[in-house]
Amino acid sequence: MGSSYYVFLQSLCSFIFILFILVESADDKKSVTASAGSATNVTKHLFFPDFSSANNPRLTHDVKLLGSAIISEEKSGCVQIPDLSQQVDPRQLAGRAIHSSPIRLFDPFTQTPASFETTFSFQFQTNNSTEIFAAGYGAELDGGSGLTFIIVPDEFTVGRPGPWLGMLNDACDEDYKAVAIEFDTRQNPEFGDPNDNHVGINLGSIVSTTTINASDIGVDLKDGSVHRAWITYNGQMRHIDVRLGPEGDKYPSKPAFSGPLDISPFLKEYMFVGFSASTGNHTQIHNLLSWNFTSISQASLRVPSDETCESKIIIDNSEDGGMSINRTSNSFMIFMAIVILLLAALICYYYNSRRRGISSNTSPALPDKKQRPRPPNKPRRFSITELSSATRCFGELQILVADTRGVTYKGTMSNGCKNVAVTRFSTEFVNSYGLDRRRLAKEIKAISKIRHPNLVPLRGWCFDRNEVLVVYDFMPNGNLNGWLFGVGVLPWTRRFKVIKDVAEALSHLHSKQLAHKNVKTSSVFLDVSFRAVLGDFGFVLSSAESERFESAVSQRADVFEFGVFVLEVVAGRRRRSGPDGGGPDLLEWAWSMHERDEKVKAVDRKMGSVVNSEQAVRVLDIGLLCTLNENRGRPSMEEVVEFLSLERQVPELPPSRPVSLFPYSSTTGLCSGYSCASFK
Numbered sequence: 001m002g003s004s005y006y007v008f009l010q011s012l013c014s015f016i017f018i019l020f021i022l023v024e025s026a027d028d029k030k031s032v033t034a035s036a037g038s039a040t041n042v043t044k045h046l047f048f049p050d051f052s053s054a055n056n057p058r059l060t061h062d063v064k065l066l067g068s069a070i071i072s073e074e075k076s077g078c079v080q081i082p083d084l085s086q087q088v089d090p091r092q093l094a095g096r097a098i099h100s101s102p103i104r105l106f107d108p109f110t111q112t113p114a115s116f117e118t119t120f121s122f123q124f125q126t127n128n129s130t131e132i133f134a135a136g137y138g139a140e141l142d143g144g145s146g147l148t149f150i151i152v153p154d155e156f157t158v159g160r161p162g163p164w165l166g167m168l169n170d171a172c173d174e175d176y177k178a179v180a181i182e183f184d185t186r187q188n189p190e191f192g193d194p195n196d197n198h199v200g201i202n203l204g205s206i207v208s209t210t211t212i213n214a215s216d217i218g219v220d221l222k223d224g225s226v227h228r229a230w231i232t233y234n235g236q237m238r239h240i241d242v243r244l245g246p247e248g249d250k251y252p253s254k255p256a257f258s259g260p261l262d263i264s265p266f267l268k269e270y271m272f273v274g275f276s277a278s279t280g281n282h283t284q285i286h287n288l289l290s291w292n293f294t295s296i297s298q299a300s301l302r303v304p305s306d307e308t309c310e311s312k313i314i315i316d317n318s319e320d321g322g323m324s325i326n327r328t329s330n331s332f333m334i335f336m337a338i339v340i341l342l343l344a345a346l347i348c349y350y351y352n353s354r355r356r357g358i359s360s361n362t363s364p365a366l367p368d369k370k371q372r373p374r375p376p377n378k379p380r381r382f383s384i385t386e387l388s389s390a391t392r393c394f395g396e397l398q399i400l401v402a403d404t405r406g407v408t409y410k411g412t413m414s415n416g417c418k419n420v421a422v423t424r425f426s427t428e429f430v431n432s433y434g435l436d437r438r439r440l441a442k443e444i445k446a447i448s449k450i451r452h453p454n455l456v457p458l459r460g461w462c463f464d465r466n467e468v469l470v471v472y473d474f475m476p477n478g479n480l481n482g483w484l485f486g487v488g489v490l491p492w493t494r495r496f497k498v499i500k501d502v503a504e505a506l507s508h509l510h511s512k513q514l515a516h517k518n519v520k521t522s523s524v525f526l527d528v529s530f531r532a533v534l535g536d537f538g539f540v541l542s543s544a545e546s547e548r549f550e551s552a553v554s555q556r557a558d559v560f561e562f563g564v565f566v567l568e569v570v571a572g573r574r575r576r577s578g579p580d581g582g583g584p585d586l587l588e589w590a591w592s593m594h595e596r597d598e599k600v601k602a603v604d605r606k607m608g609s610v611v612n613s614e615q616a617v618r619v620l621d622i623g624l625l626c627t628l629n630e631n632r633g634r635p636s637m638e639e640v641v642e643f644l645s646l647e648r649q650v651p652e653l654p655p656s657r658p659v660s661l662f663p664y665s666s667t668t669g670l671c672s673g674y675s676c677a678s679f680k
């Protein structure tokens with residue numbers, strides 16, 4: 001009797017447990033629905049307690065020096081502008097030290113600047129060695145022009161020396177917008193400077209919008225001591241607070257300036273932050289000793305790709321309707337679960353007590369099948385019901401992308417991996433395998449074993465009668481199409497990073513004898529930190545009999561498609577521009593630019609002048625190289641990675657377009673470019 005009691009208790013416990021899970025998942029869905037479309041805070045933090053390369057081996061990578069600037073081991077590591085380590089005329093020099101990656105400081109969708117906080121210590125030095133130097137060149141010794149904290153749109157412009165503080169230069173057209181806080185030690189009445197010891201706030205102009213007399217707050221910038229500045233900007237309130245005091249002292253209780261300031265007209269989405277300084281006929285060394293920077297930008301986590309039906313997303317976003325339906329269906333589900341579980345418990349109880357009646361001497365029949373917890377991230381098989389409920393019965397509102405291979409839905413799981421993307425392959429796609437669907441299953445399982453930071457993790461699969469589904473992690477920032485061809489302009493540095501990320505992902509896949517088979521802009525996603533991850537695998541199998549041959553053929557096709565992808569990213573153009581795939585083919589166009597030696601013109605103009613065009617053309621060359629015939633110099637992905645990281649010289653392209661390059665015209669179908677690119 002006691003034992004059957006035990007079985008009953010156990011059933012009751014599992015019932016309560018499952019009920020608990022159901023209720024939780026219902027809650028979970030609610031919160032996801034409510035937060036869908038809302039913004040998330042992306043924090044970026046830079047910290048340089050000093051600028052000693054011994055303490056920070058990545059220093060030369062993280063800090064980009066431009067013009068006359070040097071990282072010196074003096075003062076336990078500091079940035080010095082100008083660079084007087086060589087015997088040069090110390091007058092009329094300008095330099096910059098910029099953090100090498102761009103930082104998202106503006107949200108173009110809400111037109112809101114990011115909030116940031118920065119503090120740094122600096123010192124203006126006119127020491128004896130400078131004096132000796134300066135004297136040789138007849139320079140006066142009462143101080144250089146000053147130092148600025150700058151927010152600039154690129155990482156290669158150096159501003160003008162002298163009173164320009166290295167902040168702006170002649171070539172700076174209207175496109176070049178900079179925000180600066182200057183610590184100015186010269187009085188230039190033509191720029192409205194009040195004295196030779198002031199702090200100024202500059203918005204796109206060398207003439208400050210606000211100046212502060214540093215003597216008023218008891219600071220003498222030129223006294224040779226180490227000063228510390230604190231700048232706090234609140235993007236939502238559009239408010240700035242600047243404080244200045246001696247290094248080592250407490251945070252000054254009184255701000256040097258505190259007031260409203262809208263910097264948004266001077267920001268692009270991505271900006272570079274750092275410092276600039278200059279000398280004029282008067283000279284001094286500007287030392288930057290430490291720097292701490294934190295920004296919080298609001299990223300709206302829902303960037304619709306153009307393939308997504310936008311109206312659907314908007315409907316999905318209007319919460320109330322969806323939520324009430326959701327809630328009723330959840331309560332219904334809970335009710336059903338209770339009924340089923342009660343029945344199961346009763347049957348179990350009955351069955352067990354009967355069995356005990358038959359053989360009362362055997363050890364208690366504890367259920368053997370305990371629910372064994374599985375590691376949450378291990379790819380696994382899903383049931384069709386699980387995926388159906390995750391995607392609200394493959395509801396239209398859940399559709400993310402649809403193409404000839406199938407439809408991808410957004411789903412929400414209750415088992416730990418919360419948001420997923422579920423690709424349900426079309427019947428035509430599955431049927432095209434005929435009886436060979438086992439190969440497809442094998443391929444999917446092989447891919448799911450691969451982990452790489454630039455590959456979207458595959459969470460699992462489902463093979464159910466005629467259905468084949470694949471479950472991926474959901475990528476909240478959407479695919480590259482939305483960023484490349486949508487609102488706003490993706491800056492060059494970011495594009496270059498995306499290309500490198502994708503090349504590394506492919507190289508890794510190929511090293512495992514696998515291929516992606518669907519390389520295109522819509523298969524590349526950006527994660528929350530804007531790293532590119534490659535997903536949406538093709539799983540297309542060529543008719544090649546041997547597996548090894550199949551994988552080799554597909555890998556070469558991947559390289560070809562990667563080449564086209566590179567052209568799309570650099571040129572900011574779709575492969576086929578017209579509505580029905582008309583218009584000039586990007587590949588043909590890019591080759592003709594190469595023949596005419598006008599590749600610079602193929603670089604996306606939307607990026608403005610802020611492109612490292614030499615680098616962009618080199619990347620374009622790599623893209624074209626990938627589209628060459630296999631036996632005429634198409635590289636492997638491993639080689640491409642080396643070209644991109646400058647470890648290997650990019651080979652010369654043939655002077656003109658090889659004739660047999662474009663034998664295909666198909667734009668749709670399972671093998672867009674694939675079969676055609678591979679079987680040449």
Ligand SMILES: *[C@@H]1O[C@H](CO)[C@@H](O)[C@H](O)[C@H]1NC(C)=O
Nearest residue numbers: 039040041042115236296298
């Ligand atoms: C984001 O940060 C702002 C302050 O900068 C804060 O008011 C807001 O609540 C934060 N939002 C989230 C989702 O954390």
Ligand SMILES: *[C@@H]1O[C@H](CO)[C@@H](O)[C@H](O)[C@H]1NC(C)=O
Nearest residue numbers: 126127128129130131132135
């Ligand atoms: C700098 O030079 C002056 C003389 O020109 C000398 O008196 C002073 O001690 C020197 N300072 C340092 C730190 O060497």
Ligand SMILES: *[C@@H]1O[C@H](CO)[C@@H](O)[C@H](O)[C@H]1NC(C)=O
Nearest residue numbers: 193194195213214215216217
């Ligand atoms: C700056 O402040 C100092 C000390 O308060 C004062 O003597 C000087 O006249 C001020 N200069 C200007 C231009 O206001």
